[in-house]
Amino acid sequence: MTHRLGLTGSIGMGKSTTAQMFRDAGVPVWDADATVHELYEKGGAAVAPISAVFPVAVVDNQVSRETLKELINQDPKVLLQLENIVHPLVAASREQFLKDHPELLVVFDIPLLFETGADRWLDSVLVVSCPAEVQKTRVMARAGMTETQFETILARQMPDAQKRARADHIIETLTLDGTALAVQNLIAKLKGPADARDRT
Ligand SMILES: CC(C)(COP(=O)(O)OP(=O)(O)OC[C@H]1O[C@@H](n2cnc3c(N)ncnc32)[C@H](O)[C@@H]1O)[C@@H](O)C(=O)NCCC(=O)NCCS
Numbered sequence: 001m002t003h004r005l006g007l008t009g010s011i012g013m014g015k016s017t018t019a020q021m022f023r024d025a026g027v028p029v030w031d032a033d034a035t036v037h038e039l040y041e042k043g044g045a046a047v048a049p050i051s052a053v054f055p056v057a058v059v060d061n062q063v064s065r066e067t068l069k070e071l072i073n074q075d076p077k078v079l080l081q082l083e084n085i086v087h088p089l090v091a092a093s094r095e096q097f098l099k100d101h102p103e104l105l106v107v108f109d110i111p112l113l114f115e116t117g118a119d120r121w122l123d124s125v126l127v128v129s130c131p132a133e134v135q136k137t138r139v140m141a142r143a144g145m146t147e148t149q150f151e152t153i154l155a156r157q158m159p160d161a162q163k164r165a166r167a168d169h170i171i172e173t174l175t176l177d178g179t180a181l182a183v184q185n186l187i188a189k190l191k192g193p194a195d196a197r198d199r200t
């Protein structure tokens with residue numbers, strides 16, 4: 001039976017880095033943000049439905065995130081309309097991933113895991129976390145990031161403390177070595193001793 005492990009955490013807390021450590025250990029990882037990027041690209045499944053509602057946001061047959069952000073800034077309801085289009089398409093991609101990966105353990109990297117209720121269909125949830133000042137330093141180091149944009153994104157996401165309270169597993173992402181060890185230990189815990197489980 002496949003263990004469906006959710007991976008989430010607020011912006012800049014180490015989801016992508018930790019997800020890569022699972023991939024490096026041979027664990028299949030499904031990435032929600034990457035899926036949305038595919039859905040928005042030329043020929044992506046979200047292009048037509050978004051074009052039908054927000055024609056200005058589709059240029060050269062692909063979705064413009066910048067235009068979407070402008071529309072959202074003008075009217076916050078736009079984000080809900082966008083999510084109602086995108087989330088079912090994201091769910092379809094996730095179901096296909098599960099069919100394609102009958103392994104003992106698979107990881108679902110979902111920034112909005114709790115916000116979208118994904119914990120209902122997951123077996124357990126890993127939250128990556130770090131102190132707020134470390135998070136801010138990391139995010140503000142990104143090209144083009146502004147304090148306002150950082151605060152806006154944070155305001156849209158469930159607070160870190162609430163995510164930690166709902167977590168089955170927590171990994172502090174303060175050092176790469178420490179996180180890598182914690183990932184290895186969690187894989188062993190969820191898959192069981194390699195010799196016992198790999199025989200199935
Ligand atoms: C709002 C959009 C256009 C902003 O795009 P942009 O490239 O500037 O930001 P990006 O997608 O990288 O998101 C930046 C940060 O905000 C988070 N975030 C993304 N969507 C949302 C959302 N709907 N609510 C709260 N946080 C979000 C991301 O996880 C990330 O931490 C884009 O995030 C989007 O299309 N969101 C709607 C689809 C969605 O809900 N995606 C998440 C699926 S789990």
Ligand SMILES: Nc1ncnc2c1ncn2[C@@H]1O[C@H](COP(=O)(O)OP(=O)(O)OP(=O)(O)O)[C@@H](O)[C@H]1O
Nearest residue numbers: 010011012013014015016017138173174175176179
């Ligand atoms: N375990 C760790 N130890 C030290 N630095 C880390 C660790 N994990 C992540 N970082 C650093 O923190 C920054 C953000 O990491 P990452 O992109 O993985 O976060 P994220 O949660 O995926 O961010 P976003 O929500 O924006 O996608 C990167 O610069 C990365 O190098």
